[in-house]
Amino acid sequence: MLNQIIFGYFAVTMISLALIVITRKNIMHSIVYMLILFFHIAGLYLFLNAEFLAAIQIIVYAGAIMVLFLFVIMLLNLREELRKSRFAITWPIGAIFVVLSAVMIIISVFGNRFANVGNVKISDIEKVGHTVAVGKLLFVEYLFPFEVASLILLVAIVGAIVLAKKEIK
Amino acid sequence: MVSLDWYVVLSLIIFFIGMFGFLSRRNIIMMLISIELMLNAVNISFVAYSHYIGDMAGHIMVFLIIAVAASEAAIGLALVILMVRNKETIFVDGLKELKW
């Protein structure tokens, strides 16, 4: 019973926060609501026994990515943009596309569900700690994707600098 | 015990909210934020499936998705800065050179 109540609170809050985020006129307010949303997502991860991911969610998303957004918004002067309309004229077409793809994805998600049931018990994870469990898997079985991810990050750093740097004559 | 379907439904709803935001907002920074929203929705369903099926691979996927999201935000925001520097607008309907 308690589980349902907690999940219901998280679900309702997260959906309303997501709606608030995409409808704010002021991007700064959007980002503040997004911050609260990230905290709720981290809470949900804790609920699903993924404590390391919850910490990463806060550190990376809230602590780095959103601060980067704030930083860029402060670099650009956006005060006069507040007076213009927030949605493009073509937003009904967007809504139609969303509904169509929603139908498609819902059919495919709930229509045929098959999965290889794994053998990782929650008690196993709790015994060694989630960090150790993720770390062992990441550095043994998924080492190659991990290296590729680090390469992507390197490319992103170099790319961002190359793109945003002013030409020095 | 909350069943897996509820998590999937929650994740789908947030995903479609993010998708609608991406397709309808004019502001390019809001479009990037909508992408983050969609990625987070996917992460929720990965973690939920992982928990219910009993396979840790979903957690690894979330880890990699977060890394990719960070690089995407860095590149995307660099593009925004470039766009504001050249076009002096952050609205995507200002970019219409290729329109005839």
Place this chain on the structure above:
Amino acid sequence: MELLWEISIIVIKIVVVVSVVMFHVAYATYFERKVIGRMQMRMGPKEVGPLGILQPVADGIKSFFKEDIIPLNSDKPVFYLAPVISIMAAMSALAVIPFFDGFIISNINLGILFILAMSSLGAYGIVLAGWASNSKYAFLGGLRSAAQVISYEVSLGLSLVGVMLLAGSFNLNDIVEAQSSSVFGFYAIPQILGFFVFIVSAVAETNRPPFDLPEAESELVAGYFAEYSGFRFALFMAAEYIGMIIMSSLAVLCFLGGWTVPYYVLYLFPFLGAVPGVVWFILKLYACIFFYYWIRATLPRFRYDQLMALGWKLLIPLSLLNILITGIAKLII
């Protein structure tokens, strides 16, 4: 009944920790003014009460009764929210700090990561305050702070990786225990590179001099909180001092052995074993806080490009080198 008992114990612990920390915050300001006064051949505060001992109380009362001014063109909700975010981020990190053996509000496995997460949220308070005030000084302060905190968070996190590798845990309790059973008794010697990087980044992360670019009085008036007054200003100040206490406790717990004393000291002076652990913790904490004041009185403020160059070109490579060395050493031993 069992649950009620546990909850009441946690509530009592929270009350004790918050009141002790707030008392320390109040007297940290007094201590700071006295220490810096002495270093600059002045007396420091001495009017209110004997030796000026009541100065923090007078400051507190004054900030309570000052008029609360809201700038006309500010973004009001964000303006109200910013100091609250600041102090919330600072205070919630107190929950995972073990002050002595067994005294910790919440003994979670991810102690260090939690503190890093909360300290990265502190940036929001500063950035949002700078943006919402709608003033150019505050805005510049916020902008500087965003860049500074993003850059120094990286080296702060990386400098702690060596400690995590040696101790094999994120839990602060385990880290202290692993230290007391290690060869040197504390990690400041084997992790000397990490310790150096940690100290510099901690000073930058809490926006203290010589890295106080976000609030640089002489160029930006007071930086991000230039438009704040009265109680909201006091919240920002309290958040800064709590951040200082948290970074100092992190240094004590991760590098200086927490509430333990090295075994060889105990072997030489057995009577020191009778001193309770909390005394050692507090003494080490005071030494760290004194260090903050000392460098404030000694070093001039950095230029902005120097700050960024130091962070990206010196501290991050050094901390990566430290991780490499620690990893190799751990493999060999």
